[in-house]
Amino acid sequence: MALFDTIRRDHERPGGSGYRAFSRWLRHRLPTGLYARSLLIIILPMLILQTVLAFVFMERHWQMVTDRLSAAVTRDIASIIEFIELYPGEQDLENIVRIAREKMNLTISLEPGGELPAPRPKPFFSILDQILSDQIENQIHRPFWIDTVGDSRLVEIRIKLEERTLRIFARRNQAYASNTHIFLVWMVGTSLVLIVISILFLRGQIRPILALARAAESFGKGQKAENFVPRGADEVRRAGLAFILMRERIERQMEQRTAMLTGVSHDLRTILTRFKLQLALAGDNPELESMNKDVEDMQSMLEGYMAFARGEAEEDVGSLQLSTLFEKLRNDFAREGKALSYTIEGEDDVIMRPNAFARLVGNLASNAGRYAHRLDIEAKHSAKWLTITFDDDGPGIAPEMREEVFKPFFRLDSARNLDSSGTGLGLAIALDIARSHGGNITLGDSPLGGLRATVRVPA
Secondary structure, eight states: OHHHHHHHHHHHSTTHHHHHHHHHHHHHHSOOSHHHHHHHHHHHHHHHHHHHHHHHIIIIIIHHHHHHHHHHHHHHHHHHHHHHHHOOSHHHHHHHHHHHHHHSOEEEEEEEOOOOOOOOOOOSSOHHHHHHHHHHHHHTOSOEEEESSSSTTEEEEEEEOSSEEEEEEEEHHHHSOTTHHHHHHHHHHHHHHHHHHHHHHHHHHHHHHHHHHHHHHHHHTTOOOTTOOOOSSHHHHHHHHHHHHHHHHHHHHHHHHHHHHHHHHHHHHHHHHHHHHHHHHTOSOGGGHHHHHHHHHHHHHHHHHHHHHHTTTTOOOEEEEHHHHHHHHHHHHHHTTOEEEEEEEEOSEEEEOHHHHHHHHHHHHHHHHTTOSEEEEEEEEOSSEEEEEEEEOSOOOOGGGTTGGGSTTOOOTTOSSSOTTSOSOHHHHHHHHHHHTTOEEEEEEOTTSSEEEEEEEEO
16 A cells, blocks of 8 residues: 555656656657667766766866966066066076076067057957966966967967066967867767777677567568577577577467368368258259258358468468459449449559458458448558558448457447358458558548548558
């Protein structure tokens, strides 16, 4: 009870519906394939980790190194200013310029006038401008002007003295951690190498799973997948071996069932043949007409039962031309004084089990022709699916009974699925054939006022 109470409270929680909505939104936008999801599982954590590392490096390491370099350059400039104030002579100034150039890698000059240029616009993202300005304000305490944008390799600094302006040119790498891109290059390069290795590894792991899925799909459609060999990881190999054993058990069971039904069919047909022979020897006796009719009904029922039990599963896959099949049905309708029209969109030839698929289409068409005067067939053959729609103007089937009519031996009082002489297997056989091809049949309302049957199978 505690578990159910917890689940109920989670569903009644105010934020629960929002969480479920976000989960549904996320599921609809994430890839559905195992290969793509596996790549996301590997790549996303790597990207998040490297983003965090890059952010920490930029904010901490890069800023700390730049701060220390700018502080060192600023101390050198402050020392130069003190030398200039202590030794204002021309000869001393030349020595100060030489010492700054040789010992500090700074190019300095004193220019007359005390006005500084107008401040230049700062770049959108520049750690150097902010850090160097703060260091000059904290250590020198004089008006200044800096330019870090002009020359990519030099930084120009101007500091206002009493009647002159000290102009300094320093190399950018003296005040700025300019080799940070090496870290980014190594990080991105290593990530690309790891991603390529992950893609190659995952392809090798996903390929056996895809092969197993194709083998299972082919077996579900009644096709043979004799070249399937379990490969890959141990778990995938075990799944592949389990599939092979399951397929063999199913095939043995189908063979045993077919052999048993063949024997039963042979025995029953022998008895029916004796009945027919005895009735034929009895001559034309009006009293025996009902018995002849019963024998014919038993023969029809036996053929229907056997066709349903076999399910055409033993037939090989081949090519079937839709136009030829539909044209034959139209001629059959015309002989009965009824109208059938069809349209085909896409390729005319389909790869199916020809006899079984023809039986599926024939069952649905005959079911419509038994109670309708008009049948429109529309076939759409795309790259992945074959969809055939049957629209008739008959009485239709009530919505609550549309699932029931697919059950074997089921009949309606209005007998929409089969007439009174049938076995109640027409739609059941059609659905069994559609599902053996990996598809399905659905029933709905037709624009003509009757029933719409839609067959959708993989192309």
